[in-house]
Amino acid sequence: MPLIRQKKSRWASLWSVLLSTSCDARLTSVSSDSLVQIGTKFVTQYYGVRHGMPKHLHRFYAAEQSSLNVSGASGPGSRQQARGQRAIHDALVRQGLAHASTQVLSIDAQRSAGGAVMLLVLGRLWTPGSGCSQRAFAQTFFLAQQEDGYCVLNDVLRVGEDAESLLPALGGGSEDETSKGVATEGVVAGDKGIVSAVGDKGSGGGVSVAASPHA
Numbered sequence: 001m002p003l004i005r006q007k008k009s010r011w012a013s014l015w016s017v018l019l020s021t022s023c024d025a026r027l028t029s030v031s032s033d034s035l036v037q038i039g040t041k042f043v044t045q046y047y048g049v050r051h052g053m054p055k056h057l058h059r060f061y062a063a064e065q066s067s068l069n070v071s072g073a074s075g076p077g078s079r080q081q082a083r084g085q086r087a088i089h090d091a092l093v094r095q096g097l098a099h100a101s102t103q104v105l106s107i108d109a110q111r112s113a114g115g116a117v118m119l120l121v122l123g124r125l126w127t128p129g130s131g132c133s134q135r136a137f138a139q140t141f142f143l144a145q146q147e148d149g150y151c152v153l154n155d156v157l158r159v160g161e162d163a164e165s166l167l168p169a170l171g172g173g174s175e176d177e178t179s180k181g182v183a184t185e186g187v188v189a190g191d192k193g194i195v196s197a198v199g200d201k202g203s204g205g206g207v208s209v210a211a212s213p214h215a
Contacts, residue, residue: 035109054098058089072159115145
């Protein structure tokens with residue numbers, strides 16, 4: 001089963017160039033990249049660094065402004081919030097997400113105000129020490145546009161034993177933390193890590209990217 005699991009040497013070369021600024025999620029050709037390209041590039045970089053060089057993962061976030069919410073990563077009912085690069089790094093380590101291997105099943109992308117991009121990523125992850133146990137996850141990124149790329153301003157991650165467990169029980173949590181009674185649709189999924197676009201690319205609105213079911 002293909003995972004996003006890059007060699008450390010590859011990322012060491014890439015990040016030796018990118019570690020000079022406070023937010024380094026730099027994706028080139030911002031003006032010409034489609035939503036599919038932006039989403040695919042970002043997800044590949046982010047999960048690759050999380051697995052291969054997690055000590056640099058905080059570089060995707062702004063020094064002070066970025067926020068992270070994590071639910072279920074360290075066990076059912078667990079919840080943690082963090083703000084700023086260092087606090088986010090510490091939270092990801094405490095939640096056991098450093099060196100996690102990831103299989104991306106789908107990416108939904110939508111443009112927002114000021115050139116920002118919203119991403120919703122669905123997939124499976126394997127964390128160190130979990131053996132062969134895989135868990136489902138849903139992660140939302142708000143990518144603020146920079147001069148030459150994007151920076152993660154908001155990151156919300158929910159992890160569960162399976163897709164159904166990602167849905168919170170009605171009445172749990174406050175209304176500003178957990179949406180109540182939200183209708184859900186089936187997730188487009190595949191067994192291979194090759195991405196292909198589906199949906200209306202020319203609309204300028206949302207575009208869905210799903211794992212291709214063929215090699």
